[in-house]
Amino acid sequence: xxxxxxxxxxxxxxxxxxxxxxxxxxxxxxxxxxxxxxxxxxxxxxxxxxxxxxxxxxxxxxxxxxxxxxxxxxxxxxxxxxxxxxxxxxxxxxxxxxxxxxxxxxxxxxxxxxxxxxxxxxxxxxxxxxxxxxxxxxxxxxxxxxxxxxxxxxxxxxxxxxxxxxxxxxxxxxxxxxxxxxxxxxxxxxxxxxxxxxxxxxxxxxxxxxxxxxxxxxxxxxxxxxxxxxxxxxxxxxxxxxxxxxxxxxxxxxxxxxxxxxxxxxxxxxxxxxxxxxxxxxxxxxxxxxxxxxxxxxxxxxxxxxxxxxxxxxxxxxxxxxxxxxxxxxxxxxxxxxxxxxxxxxxxxxxxxxxxxxxxxxxxxxxxxxxxxxxxxxxxxxxx
Amino acid sequence: xxxxxxxxxxxxxxxxxxxxxxxxxxxxxxxxxxxxxxxxxxxxxxxxxxxxxxxxxxxxxxxxxxxxxxxxxxxxxxxxxxxxxxxxxxxxxxxxxxxxxxxxxxxxxxxxxxxxxxxxxxxxxxxxxxxxxxxxxxxxxxxxxxxxxxxxxxxxxxxxxxxxxxxxxxxxxxxxxxxxxxxxxxxxxxxxxxxxxxxxxxxxxxxxxxxxxxxxxxxxxxxxxxxxxxxxxxxxxxxxxxxxxxxxxxxxxxxxxxxxxxxxxxxxxxxxxxxxxxxxxxxxxxxxxxxxxxxxxxxxxxxxxxxxxxxxxxxxxxxxxxxxxxxxxxxxxxxxxxxxxxxxxxxxxxxxxxxxxxxxxxx
Numbered sequence: 001x002x003x004x005x006x007x008x009x010x011x012x013x014x015x016x017x018x019x020x021x022x023x024x025x026x027x028x029x030x031x032x033x034x035x036x037x038x039x040x041x042x043x044x045x046x047x048x049x050x051x052x053x054x055x056x057x058x059x060x061x062x063x064x065x066x067x068x069x070x071x072x073x074x075x076x077x078x079x080x081x082x083x084x085x086x087x088x089x090x091x092x093x094x095x096x097x098x099x100x101x102x103x104x105x106x107x108x109x110x111x112x113x114x115x116x117x118x119x120x121x122x123x124x125x126x127x128x129x130x131x132x133x134x135x136x137x138x139x140x141x142x143x144x145x146x147x148x149x150x151x152x153x154x155x156x157x158x159x160x161x162x163x164x165x166x167x168x169x170x171x172x173x174x175x176x177x178x179x180x181x182x183x184x185x186x187x188x189x190x191x192x193x194x195x196x197x198x199x200x201x202x203x204x205x206x207x208x209x210x211x212x213x214x215x216x217x218x219x220x221x222x223x224x225x226x227x228x229x230x231x232x233x234x235x236x237x238x239x240x241x242x243x244x245x246x247x248x249x250x251x252x253x254x255x256x257x258x259x260x261x262x263x264x265x266x267x268x269x270x271x272x273x274x275x276x277x278x279x280x281x282x283x284x285x286x287x288x289x290x291x292x293x294x295x296x297x298x299x300x301x302x303x304x305x306x307x308x309x310x311x312x313x314x315x316x317x318x319x320x321x322x323x324x325x326x327x328x329x330x331x332x333x334x335x336x337x338x339x340x341x342x343x344x345x346x347x348x349x350x351x352x353x354x355x356x357x358x359x360x361x362x363x364x365x366x367x368x369x370x371x372x373x374x375x376x377x378x379x380x381x382x383x384x
Numbered sequence: 385x386x387x388x389x390x391x392x393x394x395x396x397x398x399x400x401x402x403x404x405x406x407x408x409x410x411x412x413x414x415x416x417x418x419x420x421x422x423x424x425x426x427x428x429x430x431x432x433x434x435x436x437x438x439x440x441x442x443x444x445x446x447x448x449x450x451x452x453x454x455x456x457x458x459x460x461x462x463x464x465x466x467x468x469x470x471x472x473x474x475x476x477x478x479x480x481x482x483x484x485x486x487x488x489x490x491x492x493x494x495x496x497x498x499x500x501x502x503x504x505x506x507x508x509x510x511x512x513x514x515x516x517x518x519x520x521x522x523x524x525x526x527x528x529x530x531x532x533x534x535x536x537x538x539x540x541x542x543x544x545x546x547x548x549x550x551x552x553x554x555x556x557x558x559x560x561x562x563x564x565x566x567x568x569x570x571x572x573x574x575x576x577x578x579x580x581x582x583x584x585x586x587x588x589x590x591x592x593x594x595x596x597x598x599x600x601x602x603x604x605x606x607x608x609x610x611x612x613x614x615x616x617x618x619x620x621x622x623x624x625x626x627x628x629x630x631x632x633x634x635x636x637x638x639x640x641x642x643x644x645x646x647x648x649x650x651x652x653x654x655x656x657x658x659x660x661x662x663x664x665x666x667x668x669x670x671x672x673x674x675x676x677x678x679x680x681x682x683x684x685x686x687x688x689x690x691x692x693x694x695x696x697x698x699x700x701x702x703x704x705x706x707x708x709x710x711x712x713x714x715x716x717x718x719x720x721x722x723x724x725x726x727x728x729x730x731x732x733x734x735x736x737x738x739x740x741x742x743x744x745x746x747x
Contacts, residue, residue: 017505023494101648125629128492132639133647177625177639184624340551343558 028055030099034073035159036134037144038120039109041079046112046120048086049077049145051159052094058156072156075148083123103131104159106176107144107195113209116216121183124176135163136176138209140196140222147195150203158203162195169205170240171232183213186350187335191231194222208232212329214354221327227319233261233280234316234332242287243368245311249303250291252379256308256370258284265334267341274349276334276362280316285372290381295373305368313366320362330357387588389598391523394530395585396602397609399667400578401533402660403481404610406488408572409617410632416568418553418623419560421614423568428607430569431576432600434725438577439599441733442586444740450583451678457735466728467679470580473720474672475692477579478665479699480712482506485661487706488631493654503700506662511693513666514673515686519588522667529663533656537609540649541616543640548619571713572610574721576603583729584671669693 037049057072078089090098106124108117124130139147152158166173171193182190190211195203208228212220223231232238244255266277286295286304293300323331335353339346349356387395408427409420416423445453450470455463486502494502513521557565586595617632620639626632637653640646673692677685703709 013508017501023496125635132635133641175639177621181622181625184628185622186624336551340554343555346555 025097029096031094031096032099032101033103034157035105035107035148036103037107037109037139037148038083038112038117039143039145040112040115045079046082046086047077047079047145048083049075049148050090050098051075051148051157052098053157075145077145083120084127100127100129100131103134104157104163105135105137107137107139107147108192109139109144110141110219111143113138113211113219116218118183118213118217121180121217125180132175132177134176135166135174136179136192137162138192138194138219140194140206140209142197146197146201147203150197150201153202162203165205166193170238172237172239174237183211183217185336187330187337187339187346187353188333189213189329189331190217191223191228191235191331193228210323210327210329210331212327212354220329223319223323226315227322230312230316230319231323231331233282234263234265234278236263243308243312244288245308247291247293247304247307249307250293250300252289252291254286254291254304254308255288256284256368257287258282258368260284265332265337267334267337269342269345274338274356274360276337276360278316278332278362278364279367280365281367281369283369283371286370286374289374289376289379291379294378295370296377301370301373305370309366309368312368313364316364316366320364324358324360324362328354328358330354334360334362385518385520385588386590387519387523387585388590389594391527392585392589392595392598393602393605394526395523395663395667396578396582396599397605398526398530398533398660399581399664400575401537401606401609402657403664404572404575404606405537405613405633406631406657407484408575408610409614410626410630412568412572412614413618413623413627413632416560416564417627418555418618419557419565420568420618420623421553421611422557422565424572424607424611424614425569426565427569427572428576428603428611430573431578431607432603434573434577435582435599435603436596437733438580438582438725438729439586439595441729441736442583443592443595444733444736445587446592447587449587449675449678450580451675452587453736454732457732457739464679466731467675469720469724469728470583471672471676471679473579473716473724474581474668474675475696476699476712477716478668478672478696479703480709480716481661481665481668482696482700483703484709485657486700487709489654489658492650500697500701503697506665507693507697509662510666510669511689513662514670514689518674518686519585519670522663522670525663529656529659533660534605534609536652536656537613540637540640540653541612543642543646543649544616544620544636546642547639548616549622550619552619552622553615571717574717574725576606576610577725579668580724580729581667581671584675585667669696 032053033050034053035051039047039049041047051073053073054071057070076090076093078086080086080089087098148158150158152161155161179190179192182188190213191208192211194206194209196206198204205225207225208223208231209219210221210223212218229238229241238261240257240259242255242257244253246253260283262281264279266279268275289295293304295301295304330353335357338349412423413420448456451467454466457463458466482503486499489502490497490499513525582599586592589595613633617626617636620636621629621632629635634650634653637650640649669689669692673688674685676688676692682688
């Protein structure tokens, strides 16, 4: 009898406690946030926009035809003193509580980025509900809000499309937390992919935003998508991309799709003078050939490879010069390379690395190889 | 009550590996940056030596717990006097852990549940486990749970290899220097040595001569797991970001993302965490109660639990805030550990050895 009583007590305790009913949160009580956008309004206030999922709209999209299609998402905005300050204002507009666990991207509008985002980063990692696998973008010539409102093509949501596009473009995964890690490091300045809106309200990937973390993490400039291919190649954040260039000896142009990229950065210190050798190698397939040359022949192939390497090398040197002279921030992480190679000297070098970087002696060597000439021999051209 | 050799290994692993990975990694990264793994190795080495001291002391007095052999060595009153710091340490540490763990769990998992409900649930398990089978039950449970914990940890290491970048570990040594590496190793070394429970539980072993080898194996497994966890955290977050995160290993698990569908594995980590903390607290409750009973010469040690458990609960509830926890940690590192983990065991060990030598000489 006493045993039965004890058993009943334990049963009751289990039933009461293990269900966790007081902490009940059903999916239909949550507003799923897929993207967060940070903007600076014209009168200098911080404006946060979020894209939230409308589940009924998503289901409607899958049904075939008929009826008015509901929108699958909605974008709402609020202004506040800091990031979390806007949450009550959001909540005032919503019947469901915000859920950040599925946030895919964090967008930063150009005006805010130029103003500096150094003091807006804390919430994204301090808030226990925050998601650590979000990607980060800077919105060129526009507001983050507009990208979130843009109409997606394939997916029901723009943030998902942006994330998937990164893989298609051959970019390695670069999360918000990687951005934070870069922003906190000593010899590396962060660079972030950018997206802009066309006049027809479509988003376009448009290269890279260059930051200067030593002045409150401010945007200092952009690299176009070609230049950013090169910059990502040097920083090992690119897996594939295509090079198209004129081959003078062949009187035409060639496209080479690079499939395996490699880089080696050597640091030398001669009489306190730092010299940096960047050695880039890439292998790929020729996918278009409009020259008189035949890439299946060793001699012609060598000419193509040599010329492509030379022109790419020149473009990369130009890009590095531009960053050194215009932006003056070490997005390539050469400082980090020096830090690793000469840790003792770095202790004195790091204070004025920003002044050292523009003067840095950087030599670039590019070696491109075509592993496969494609499906044709010499070019299929109508004979003139 | 009996304990096997393998149970000792798993008790050491289960009760310490969670606390080591959860509590010691982040503060150590703050001090020794990318060289924290070196700190962990040094700390592990110190921990091994301190464990050796404590275990050897216990094996010199087979089948006697701390209160028994300290009285045999130093006399009734002095022997009892030096046990008091240990009792204080065990009770306060239990309260500290109970509070620390629940306040870690509450905001991420069950944010609308009052702290005291989580505490009472944990306490109920602790009392049940300790009351029903004492150290035998704890040992058995560890034999089951220990391998699960190790398995989950290893799976989480493997799944995040894709996010790891070994460049984050460079440059080795120069940035921090040996002073910072040693500083960073202090706190982990205390945890590697454990909160002196071995002084009591070795006496329950069937073959005390195996105690040294088994405890070294247990601490060795801990060192390996903590070293790997530290390396992975550093490689995924980089030393600068990792230093800013309070529970860096937990955050590390949240970054796992394989093919967009193996995600949110933190739930498994919390799961093994709850196991580990429950067993850890049960062990402290057992040791504290058993030794209190010995101290007061109470035959039925289980009766003490009914005073000990509420006392731990009250203390845990009365802790005002997180800052107090940090103060307690400092107190632990600067006072309790040097006294109970190094000072008294060394004293007792010297007295034991001298007495043994003297008795041999007489014969």
